[in-house]
Amino acid sequence: MEPPEHDTTSPLRLRTGGGETDTARQTPAKAKAPRSWRGRDYGLVILAAPAVILLVIFSYGPMAGLVVAFQDFNVADGVFGSPWAGFKNFEFFFTSGNAGRIMWNTLFLNVLFLAATLGAGVVLALMLNEIRGRVTKRFFQSVIFVPYFVSPIVVSIFLQAFLAGPGGRGGLVNDFLGMFALPELSWYTEPGPWPWILTVVKVWQLGGYMSVIFLAAITSIPEEVYEAGVIDGASRAQMAFRITVPLLKPTAAILLVLGVGRIFYGDFGTIYAIVGDNGTLFATTDVIDTYVFRALRTFGDFGTTAAIGLFQSVVGFVLVVIATLVQRRYARETSIL
Amino acid sequence: MTATETAPIRTTPPSAAAARPHDARRRRRHRPEPFTIASYLGVGAFGLVCLIPFWMVIAGSLTAESVLSQRGYSFWPDPFSVDAYATIFAGSRVWLSYGATIFITVVGTAIAVASTSGIAWVIARGLPWLSKPLAVFTYIPMLFTGGLVPMYILITQVLQLRNSWFAVILPLVIAPFLVFVQVSFFRGTPQEILDAARIDGAGELRVFFQIVLPLSKPVIAVIALFYAVTFWNEWFHALLFISEPAKYPLQLVLQNLITSVANAADLGTTTAAPVYAIRLAMTVITIGPILLAYPFAQRYFVKGLTLGASKG
Structure with missing residues (x-):
């Protein structure tokens, strides 16, 4: 109905579909909206108010608070009284x-995490897709989703338990290495392997979560797409890697894109x-x-x-805008998440 | 809607086109392909990897301290001992922190669900001059955040919420991502019902509370679960803003046990506490409720994650 207006909020269209405030579905509501509003009803204001107030205080407030970055801040003078720097x-x-x-660590770790969790x-998802039987599949899905629920502390x-046992003992990994007469490692004093250890941790925690998202996407692939493959005698593996x-x-x-937008934010919780x-x-x-911190x-x-x-x-914002534009160029029809 | 059914395997409705895949399926039943076998093994192995740490910690927490510190972790609690749990529950700290975590989770989830539903409906309502600005307003915080320092100043200096559980709750009550998940669900509310209600003279609030909300129970369950897990697992804001040990939520108590096993002694009443077993037992106590609720909750999580996808 209003294509130009539509375009001004274009970054939104990428999001959950929530961004797409203005497609066909709202048209009927739009028609009668103004009258009910101007006439009598402040109900919508009441409904939106709590969230708006909370966002203003706890999201927009801190944004404004970034002026501190240009100040020689001290607690006594506060945000308004501290001298400028x-x-x-x-x-x-x-x-x-x-x-x-x-900065290097942040980028390197985030790239590792992103690549590893997406790949996993x-x-x-491809492997889950091979599993037949509703119950079996749901069981496996539930099991690999469990780690998503535990906090970084846990x-x-x-x-x-794996890298450092109780009372300074070696932990399970070292016990395992010992079984093959390999040298034990004092993991918590050795910085080298940590990017990889943390990547394993991220895959452990998010692999199931990511697979649910991808499996949902697989589910929405129409069956006809596979029929040609079946007729041509493609193996399951070929269908998975060539079609899915x-x-x-x-x-x-x-x-x-979502990951790139967060690439400059370190994973504080886990790390x-x-x-x-x-x-x-x-x-x-x-x-x-x-x-x-x-x-x-x-x-x-x-x-x-x-x-x-x-x-x-600022860097995160610039990156997400660039990533959004690039993504829209190559895959504009997508609307998941 | 389940994510567990998949296109290539799902039984097709009887139709001419389905004849061939059906043959293929029958053939596969006799002789599974290598990729299918590999998939079962792969998923099974990953599943085991997911569960083993939980078992290690549960087994460890039930092992006598003397054995635990000598032999390390084992897959079976031998000799079996509940000393660690007895010590923890004898002290008052665990009850206090359970109380704190439950308060943060219940109050936080309630505020979060109420305010998220409200703004999501107004955005879904589709009024061009109100919904669209609100959508942008909600979206911006996803792209741009003030970061740690302004939040710290806001909570401690401006709002004076230090040592209040609300310092943990309030910064997290609006997750823009969940607002948009809910918007996309609300958009599916049948327009005819809304029109009928409006013709009968129902105002915006009445429409929302008596029609939209009752029709949206599934998405509210999803949103509530996501928020509840967030609040249950929250420790960062607690670490920043809560310094009175009596107000620590579970995760923070646990974090203190990581920093120093010596802190384990504080949990019980005696000083000669089984510190390593206590750390593991505290972990079990912390994740227990989540794992108990899991079989129920998991379905909704999958649903929530799938909500966006099915729209595509």
Whole structure:
């Protein structure tokens, strides 16, 4: 009905379908809306008010609070009274020598996590798709979805059982290595393998979740698509990799865009719960978010940490816009998530 | 709607076109293909990997401390001991933190579901000058956040919520993603019913509470579960804002046990506590309710994740 208006909110159309506020379905409601509104009814205002107020305070408030990044903030003077500092806070961060390392760690870990969880999700969905029988399939699906429910803290305790046993003992992995007479490793003092350990943890936690999303996409592939394959005598594997996988690209693209938008945000929950304040592992695991958290906690340096936060938000925003545009160019028909 | 049925395998409705796939299916039943076998093995192996840590921790929590610290973890609790649980439940801390977690989860989920449903309906309502701006307004926080520092200043300086459970609850009560999940469900509300109600003189609030909400129980269950798990597992805001040990939620108590096993002694009443077993028992206590609710909840989670997909 109003194509130009439609276009102004175009980034929205990518989202849950929620972005698509304005397609066919709303047209009937639109017709009678103005009268019921102007006449008597403030009901909608009442319904939206709580969420709007909460968003203003807890989402938009902190955005405004980013002015702290340009201040020499101190608690006594508050946000409004603290003296201005220009770009000094940014300078302090970028010249501190930590910036390069933590930004690299953040990007590297997030790329690893994203690639690994997407890959695991696709493979698991393909394999789940082979399983016959409703009950069996649902059972497997439920089992691999379980890890999604536990908090990073619990994951951390699980991991300790494998990598560091009680009372400084070796843990299960070392017991296992010992069985083959391989040298044991003191995992929590060895930064090298941690990016991979954390990737395994992410796959463990999110593999099932991702597979549900991809399996839903597989389910919506019309059956006729496979008939030609069946007639030509394609094997199940060929059908999975030649027919299903290409059809999963749009779903993967959207998850990728979402992931890229968050690529500059370190996975604070998982990393801090697992690594904590274990300084020996910082070389490979310290990301922007854990750095900011520690800086705030130990030095109480509001200005620099806010500057990093602002930098993160801006880069994240730019990345998500670029990713959205690229994604729309290549797969505009997609609307999952 | 289930995610468990899949196109290539699902029994097709009887039709001419379905004849051939049917033959193929029958043939497969006799001789499964290598890829199918590999799939069963792969999913089975991943499933085991998913469950083993849970079993390790449960078994460990039921093992006597002396054995645990000497031999490490084993797959069977031998000798069996409930000392760790006895110690934990003898102290008052676990009850307090259970109370805290339940308060945060129940109150948080209630506020979250109420406010999310409200704004989602107004967005789904489709009024061009109200719904669209609200959708953008809800979408922006997904792209751009203020980050840790302003939130910290807001909670501690402006709102003075330090050591209040609301410092944990309020920043998390609107998840834009869930708002949009709910919007896409609300859009499916049959227009005829709404029209009929309006003609009968029902106002916006009446339509929402008496028609839309009763028709939306499935999505409300989904939203509530997502929020409930978020609140149950929340520890970051608790770590930042709650410093009185008596107000710690479960996850924070557990986090303290990671930082130092010595903290385990605080949980019980005696100092000679089985610290390692306590850490594991506390883990079991923390995840217990989620695992008990899981068989019921899992269906809804899959549904929630699938909601967006089926629209495509």
